[in-house]
Every structure is written in structure tokens, then in C-alpha cells.
Amino acid sequence: MKLRFYNAKILTMQDDKVISGEVHTDGDRISYIGGENNCGGFDREIDLSGKLILPGFKNAHTHSAMTFLRSFADDLPLNDWLYNAVFPHEAKLTEEAIYVFTKLANMEYLASGITSSFDMYFKLDSYAKANIDMGYRTVLCGSINDFGGTVDGIEEEYNKFNSLHPLISYQLGFHAEYTTKRETLEGMAKLSQKYKAPMYTHNSETQNEVEGCKERYGMTPTQLFDKLGMLEYGGGGFHCVWFDEQDMQIAKDKGLWIVTNPSSNLKLASGIAPLCEMKRRGIDRMAIGTDGAASNNCLDMFREMFLVTALQKYRENDAAAFPAFDVLRMACTGGALAMGLTDCDVLAPGKKADMAVIDLMQPNMQPIHNIPKNLVYSGTKQNIVMTVVDGKILYENGIFTTVDPQEVYSRAEKLVREICG
Amino acid sequence: MKLRFYNAKILTMQDDKVISGEVHTDGDRISYIGGENNCGGFDREIDLSGKLILPGFKNAHTHSAMTFLRSFADDLPLNDWLYNAVFPHEAKLTEEAIYVFTKLANMEYLASGITSSFDMYFKLDSYAKANIDMGYRTVLCGSINDFGGTVDGIEEEYNKFNSLHPLISYQLGFHAEYTTKRETLEGMAKLSQKYKAPMYTHNSETQNEVEGCKERYGMTPTQLFDKLGMLEYGGGGFHCVWFDEQDMQIAKDKGLWIVTNPSSNLKLASGIAPLCEMKRRGIDRMAIGTDGAASNNCLDMFREMFLVTALQKYRENDAAAFPAFDVLRMACTGGALAMGLTDCDVLAPGKKADMAVIDLMQPNMQPIHNIPKNLVYSGTKQNIVMTVVDGKILYENGIFTTVDPQEVYSRAEKLVREICG
Numbered sequence: 037m038k039l040r041f042y043n044a045k046i047l048t049m050q051d052d053k054v055i056s057g058e059v060h061t062d063g064d065r066i067s068y069i070g071g072e073n074n075c076g077g078f079d080r081e082i083d084l085s086g087k088l089i090l091p092g093f094k095n096a097h098t099h100s101a102m103t104f105l106r107s108f109a110d111d112l113p114l115n116d117w118l119y120n121a122v123f124p125h126e127a128k129l130t131e132e133a134i135y136v137f138t139k140l141a142n143m144e145y146l147a148s149g150i151t152s153s154f155d156m157y158f159k160l161d162s163y164a165k166a167n168i169d170m171g172y173r174t175v176l177c178g179s180i181n182d183f184g185g186t187v188d189g190i191e192e193e194y195n196k197f198n199s200l201h202p203l204i205s206y207q208l209g210f211h212a213e214y215t216t217k218r219e220t221l222e223g224m225a226k227l228s229q230k231y232k233a234p235m236y237t238h239n240s241e242t243q244n245e246v247e248g249c250k251e252r253y254g255m256t257p258t259q260l261f262d263k264l265g266m267l268e269y270g271g272g273g274f275h276c277v278w279f280d281e282q283d284m285q286i287a288k289d290k291g292l293w294i295v296t297n298p299s300s301n302l303k304l305a306s307g308i309a310p311l312c313e314m315k316r317r318g319i320d321r322m323a324i325g326t327d328g329a330a331s332n333n334c335l336d337m338f339r340e341m342f343l344v345t346a347l348q349k350y351r352e353n354d355a356a357a358f359p360a361f362d363v364l365r366m367a368c369t370g371g372a373l374a375m376g377l378t379d380c381d382v383l384a385p386g387k388k389a390d391m392a393v394i395d396l397m398q399p400n401m402q403p404i405h406n407i408p409k410n411l412v413y414s415g416t417k418q419n420i421v422m423t424v425v426d427g428k429i430l431y432e433n434g435i436f437t438t439v440d441p442q443e444v445y446s447r448a449e450k451l452v453r454e455i456c457g
Numbered sequence: 458m459k460l461r462f463y464n465a466k467i468l469t470m471q472d473d474k475v476i477s478g479e480v481h482t483d484g485d486r487i488s489y490i491g492g493e494n495n496c497g498g499f500d501r502e503i504d505l506s507g508k509l510i511l512p513g514f515k516n517a518h519t520h521s522a523m524t525f526l527r528s529f530a531d532d533l534p535l536n537d538w539l540y541n542a543v544f545p546h547e548a549k550l551t552e553e554a555i556y557v558f559t560k561l562a563n564m565e566y567l568a569s570g571i572t573s574s575f576d577m578y579f580k581l582d583s584y585a586k587a588n589i590d591m592g593y594r595t596v597l598c599g600s601i602n603d604f605g606g607t608v609d610g611i612e613e614e615y616n617k618f619n620s621l622h623p624l625i626s627y628q629l630g631f632h633a634e635y636t637t638k639r640e641t642l643e644g645m646a647k648l649s650q651k652y653k654a655p656m657y658t659h660n661s662e663t664q665n666e667v668e669g670c671k672e673r674y675g676m677t678p679t680q681l682f683d684k685l686g687m688l689e690y691g692g693g694g695f696h697c698v699w700f701d702e703q704d705m706q707i708a709k710d711k712g713l714w715i716v717t718n719p720s721s722n723l724k725l726a727s728g729i730a731p732l733c734e735m736k737r738r739g740i741d742r743m744a745i746g747t748d749g750a751a752s753n754n755c756l757d758m759f760r761e762m763f764l765v766t767a768l769q770k771y772r773e774n775d776a777a778a779f780p781a782f783d784v785l786r787m788a789c790t791g792g793a794l795a796m797g798l799t800d801c802d803v804l805a806p807g808k809k810a811d812m813a814v815i816d817l818m819q820p821n822m823q824p825i826h827n828i829p830k831n832l833v834y835s836g837t838k839q840n841i842v843m844t845v846v847d848g849k850i851l852y853e854n855g856i857f858t859t860v861d862p863q864e865v866y867s868r869a870e871k872l873v874r875e876i877c878g
Contacts, residue, residue, distance in 0.1 A: 404870070
């Protein structure tokens with residue numbers, strides 16, 4: 037399939053310039069970016085009439101199938117939420133349920149211009165099938181902990197899902213320090229070293245988590261992971277709200293990705309990650325995640341982008357903190373690199389054709405003083421008119437091209453009644 | 458015009474129950490709410506196919522015409538923002554500019570399900586004309602300060618705009634303590650007492666503002682307004698971030714409305730209003746505003762609703778703080794009552810037909826465990842399919858029925874270039 041997008045405004049994210057011209061695709065790749073060039077031979081030519089095309093947003097931390105708990109377990113204290121609302125119902129998830137609830141999440145991503153997700157959950161065969169069936173790009177993340185999984189099983193997943201399908205890849209990961217015994221952490225460290233592979237986990241999401249780790253090991257989770265040799269090939273932490281100076285130094289030295297989840301961290305009263313402080317200490321690897329729908333509850337990169345900067349402005353008591361373009365770079369480029377999608381970071385010939393199209397002719401995007409600022413400060417899902425993954429249009433003007441929404445909604449509703457009553 | 462909305466889910470906001478049935482309108486009023494009732498005689502019958510109809514959101518604090526500065530003056534320290542970016546350009550606003558930029562804001566409100574705004578700015582004739590021409594409901598708010606306006610002028614506006622048109626009303630107001638000399642405040646107090654009218658102003662938005670007032674008067678702004686007799690007939694404060702215990706007691710005793718603007722308060726690094734603390738002290742009059750597009754920059758009630766509760770959860774360190782339905786009541790009902798629109802607060806026969814229609818069959822609204830929670834935690838502008846003001850459909854499936862968007866965008870762009878260069 038060869039596509040031509042013309043009369044476009046283009047933000048490649050190689051820099052902050054918006055250029056006018058065309059983007060062409062050939063199969064899963066971008067084949068041309070530049071001025072007017074009607075070279076012919078296209079399967080479809082799309083007049084964007086001044087709309088903006090940019091790299092799709094990357095959701096660098098989520099648990100997609102948790103859509104089934106959206107609005108089921110809110111306004112509860114954290115422990116009630118986790119132990120009475122989340123865990124007992126997760127235990128009832130079938131392969132079919134995982135498949136359907138993952139598709140529901142993917143639809144929401146596409147409607148928000150998100151073209152790939154870094155997804156930590158279980159029953160990964162159903163996960164992979166949902167993504168492949170929809171044509172959606174996903175990096176699966178290991179989630180071993182004391183309640184499920186073995187290090188051998190993680191190794192098997194690593195090899196299996198990294199050779200299954202071009203849309204699927206896999207990174208080593210475990211749930212968190214507070215749910216995973218030392219022996220397992222040590223096994224994971226060996227696996228990371230065997231495959232020279234980065235390591236990902238929930239890290240320092242809550243103050244309690246860090247305090248608990250200090251009681252167990254006399255050090256923070258980041259310091260523990262470093263000591264155990266888990267970070268020799270980099271990786272990343274999800275949340276990273278309660279990092280101390282030494283944690284930041286380790287993150288900088290090991291090249292860890294800081295994946296922030298601002299809505300979830302507010303809604304679960306976890307805190308505000310010290311991103312400006314991290315920047316001042318030289319950490320420049322940052323990405324954004326929505327977290328799962330049981331925590332956030334909206335899988336919407338626009339809300340997250342606004343909150344990344346607005347919460348830093350609040351935290352630093354400085355309205356000039358964390359400029360908009362830095363946030364946009366996290367959402368488009370940082371997320372891709374954080375999850376190992378090195379061909380999905382910017383728009384350029386040879387890169388993957390994972391793109392979002394934004395309608396600027398809507399009231400919240402007018403007037404146009406500065407397009408990146410409009411995206412970060414006043415952009416909403418309403419502005420997304422097209423989402424392209426791997427060179428295929430998966431969402432266009434409210435229509436999903438690879439999934440039947442009514443079927444997903446009705447299957448999801450039936451499954452939810454079975455699981456949650 | 459008589460409209461029939463059938464096959465609807467209905468949230469009247471008289472309580473948190475969602476009922477199935479119909480809503481009928483006759484002119485500017487609701488004439489029927491209840492079960493199936495095809496009584497005939499309608500100008501249009503609309504099958505909502507299970508969509509949700511509820512009272513429109515009320516934007517209880519904004520400066521609509523400031524859309525012209527969207528994305529022009531971000532990422533600046535507060536003083537630079539106000540004195541170098543905002544004030545010099547505001548001085549260049551013509552009557553035409555006010556008219557066009559107000560229309561642009563109103564379009565954004567309609568696309569977000571907002572049916573009326575409490576709007577503080579200047580050149581109010583152009584404001585009123587923009588609203589009347591679009592059919593949009595606005596409560597204008599006096600904005601006298603040391604740089605413009607007289608108490609006599611405010612009295613004239615009060616009488617003029619409260620009898621001009623059914624869609625327009627006016628409340629007494631002044632910009633803020635820090636911009637308004639004591640003599641003017643005393644004059645406004647007399648005006649309030651003469652008309653037995655409530656009084657509105659920016660109040661305790663920043664810590665500096667409160668400290669400055671204490672230096673000038675030895676007391677906080679709220680205590681000063683109370684002492685000057687400005688609050689004898691109630692009224693409200695915009696922002697109210699830095700209220701102390703005595704301020705809260707005055708707010709409770711005088712029945713003041715607390716209008717919170719969470720996005721603006723984050724983005725300008727002003728702080729987080731202590732809404733839970735206010736509630737604990739018995740304050741139940743609360744509403745939500747977007748503030749102007751130079752501060753926020755998105756005129757979107759969904760973002761504000763999420764932040765009202767999420768920031769309280771963070772501030773209180775309690776994931777159970779400020780339940781979703783309390784937020785929804787602020788957005789729909791509290792806002793109406795705060796600005797004196799006592800006929801726009803809930804859906805009921807005899808009330809004004811100011812309503813929003815929400816498409817629940819979109820991924821972020823599925824599954825449906827709890828509709829009010831879905832609205833507050835995962836709702837977005839994308840879900841708004843219709844907005845009705847005064848019994849007229851002003852927005853339907855992305856189409857504005859009383860304004861030509863392309864004309865507004867191109868006039869706005871031209872005016873912005875003249876004003877901002």
C-alpha cells in the first residue's frame with residue numbers, strides 16, 4: 037500500500053519546525069517527506085487541506101486490558117482499590133476477556149493519536165492476538181511477580197514475542213520490588229545480562245513502596261536494582277515519583293528511561309514526579325504513559341501532556357518550567373525510544389509510518405501562534421482525525437477500520453457483567 | 458420550536474440516577490421529562506439511540522475574548538506573562554476583535570458541552586452582540602479596576618445588560634483587590650447594597666496577592682471585602698486558592714460561591730485550592746471555571762472536572778477524596794447557581810432547555826459501570842455530540858448551526874496578526 041498525504045503541515049519532531057508539503061508511505065515505511073511531489077503510483081491520495089501530520093504518540097506505560105475496571109473502583113483508598121476491587125476481579129480474566137478489553141483500549145489509543153503502547157499485563161498470547169488482529173503496534177513488557185510467572189517463563193516470552201510478528205515486540209520486566217522476591221530479581225538480572233537487554237518495572241510509584249524497600253533492603257528500589265546488576269543494559273522505571281538524589285544519579289549513569297504517569301499519580305494520590313529536578317541533574321530520557329484505565333481512567337495522551345508540564349509548573353512554583361515542546365518530544369519521540377521502537381521516533385524517509393493527523397481548524401486550535409503549544413496546552417482527542425500504524429490507516433474521522441466497535445462494546449459489556457457482577 | 462429527544466438516557470442532576478426515556482422542549486423551556494411519550498406536534502424528533510442527555514456544563518469563570526492570546530504567552534514567569542504579553546496586547550483590542558474572539562471561545566464552549574459562561578472582560582457591547590448573534594447564554598461580570606471603569610459605569614452596565622436580551626444577564630464585579638483602589642471598592646459595596654446584588658471578583662488567586670493585601674490593609678482580600686460590606690448579598694470568588702480559616706468562615710457565613718480554576722492555577726503556578734478543607738468547614742457552594750485561553754489554554758470542562766477531583770486527591774493524600782458526582786454537580790448545577798442562572802441548574806419541566814448530549818458508545822466511555830464517573834474521569838470533548846442552549850441546537854455532530862467557523866478562524870487570524878504582529 038502506497039499512500040500520499042498532500043497539502044499537509046508536517047511536524048517531523050526532528051526539530052520544532054512545522055513545514056508544508058507531503059508525506060508518502062510505501063508499505064510500513066515513510067518513503068518521502070518534502071515539498072509538493074505528485075510522483076504517481078499511489079493506492080490512495082489524501083488531501084490534508086492544511087491539517088497537521090506528526091509522529092503518533094507513544095503510550096510508554098499502560099495495562100490495556102484493565103479497561104474492564106474503568107469507573108468500577110474509583111474514589112477508594114489505595115489499599116481498598118488494589119486488594120478489594122482490582123486483584124479479585126483480575127483473577128477472573130479469561131483469554132477471551134483479555135482479548136476484548138485490549139481491543140477496547142487500543143480503540144481508545146487510536147482515537148487519541150497513540151500509535152503504540154508499552155503494555156504490562158498477563159495472558160500475553162491474547163494480548164498479542166488482539167494487537168495483530170487490529171494492526172496495532174505493541175511492546176509487551178514482562179510482569180513477573182510473586183503471584184505469577186517464572187524467570188524461565190519470561191525468557192520464553194522474550195524469545196517468542198520478539199520473533200512473532202512485526203507489530204509485536206517484548207522487553208524484559210517485572211511488576212515491582214514490593215511484589216517480587218529477591219531470588220526472582222536476581223534471576224531477572226541474569227536474564228538481562230544474558231541477552232544484553234534493558235529492564236523495566238514499576239519503580240517508586242508511592243512513598244510507601246520506597247519506605248518498604250528501605251525496610252527490607254536498607255536502600256531504595258533503584259539502588260537495589262542497580263546493586264543486583266539489573267540495570268547494566270539500561271531500561272526504565274514506570275512512575276518514578278519518589279526518586280532521591282542517588283536514584284537520579286543511577287538513572288543518569290545507566291541511561292534509564294523515566295516514564296511518567298501524571299493523571300494516575302494524582303488520582304491515586306501517589307504524588308508528582310520531580311521531572312524538573314531530574315532534568316537539572318542531566319536526565320534527558322523521559323517518556324509519558326497513561327497507566328491502565330482502572331487508575332487514570334482515560335487513555336488520552338493530550339490530558340497527560342498537559343499535566344506533565346502543568347504539574348511541573350506547580351511543583352517548581354514557576355510558570356516557565358518545562359516548556360511545551362519538551363513535553364511533545366516525550367510523547368512522540370521519547371516514548372518510542374523508551375520502549376525500543378527506534379524506527380518510530382520521528383518522521384523521516386525509512387522510518388516506520390506511525391503517524392497522527394490533527395485538524396487545526398477547530399476552535400481549541402485557533403488562532404495559530406505556535407502549533408506545538410496548541411497541541412500540548414489546548415489539544416484534545418477531538419482534534420485527531422486520522423491515526424496510521426505501520427503504514428495502514430486504522431482510524432479515520434471517527435471510524436475504526438480494523439475493528440467493529442459495536443461488537444467490542446457488546447462483548448465487553450457481557451464479559452464485565454460475568455466478571456464484576 | 459418544539460423538540461423531542463427520545464430513546465435517551467437522562468441524567469437530570471436532581472440526583473445521581475440515570476433514567477431512560479424522553480426530554481421534550483417547547484421554546485426555551487423543557488416541557489417534559491419521563492418515559493416514552495410520542496404526543497406529537499414536534500418540529501423535530503431526535504432518536505438519541507441510548508445517548509446521554511444532561512444539563513449543559515456551566516463555565517463559572519472565564520475571559521472569553523482572551524482566545525486571541527492562546528499559545529502566545531506560555532512558559533513565561535507570571536509577571537512577564539501579565540505585563541509584557543497580556544496587558545500591552547489587550548490594549549489593542551477593538552470592538553470587532555472582542556466580537557470575533559468571543560465567538561471563537563463560544564464555539565469551543567459548545568464543542569465541550571458548555572451552555573453558558575460567567576464572563577469577565579471589557580467592551581461588553583461587543584461581547585453581548587457576539588453571544589446574542591450565536592444564541593449563546595452569558596452572564597457578564599463587571600470588571601472595574603484602577604485602569605478602567607467607574608462605579609457609575611458599572612451601575613449603568615448592571616441596568617443595561619440585565620434588560621437587554623433573555624440570553625444576557627449581568628452581575629456586579631470588580632477585577633481584584635490588588636488592581637482596585639479602596640474608594641472604588643467602597644463605591645461597589647454601596648452599589649451591591651442599593652441593588653441587593655451579589656458581588657464577584659478574583660480572590661486570593663496567588664499567595665503574592667494575599668500577602669500584598671495584608672500589607673496594604675492588614676487583612677486578607679476576603680476579610681477586607683467583608684469589612685467593606687461588599688458581601689452582604691453573597692456573590693463569589695474566582696480561584697480562592699489561598700483562603701485561610703477566617704476567609705472560609707466568611708465564605709460560609711455569606712454564602713459565597715467558590716469558583717475553582719484548576720488548570721489555570723497549575724499552569725500559572727498559583728497553587729491548588731483547598732476545596733476539601735472548605736467542604737469540611739461546611740462550604741457547599743462550589744463551581745468550576747476554565748479561566749481565559751491565555752491562562753489555561755483549553756476551554757474544556759472535561760479537563761477541569763478531572764482536575765478538580767484529581768488535585769484534591771493529591772492534596773489530601775487520599776484517593777477517596779472528592780467523589781466524581783460532587784464534581785459533576787459543580788460543573789452542571791453549581792455553576793448555574795453561582796452565576797444566578799437559577800433556571801439552568803437541572804433538567805426538569807419548566808427549566809431552561811440548556812443541555813448537552815453525550816455519546817456513550819465511544820471507547821473511553823465503555824464499559825459502563827457508572828456514568829457520572831465515566832464523565833468525570835474519562836470523558837472528553839470527543840464525546841459531545843450535541844449542545845442545546847435556550848431550546849436551540851447550536852452544535853450537532855461537529856457542526857455549529859449559528860456561526861460560520863471558517864469565517865471566524867480567518868477573521869481571528871487577521872486580527873491576531875494586527876494585534877500581536
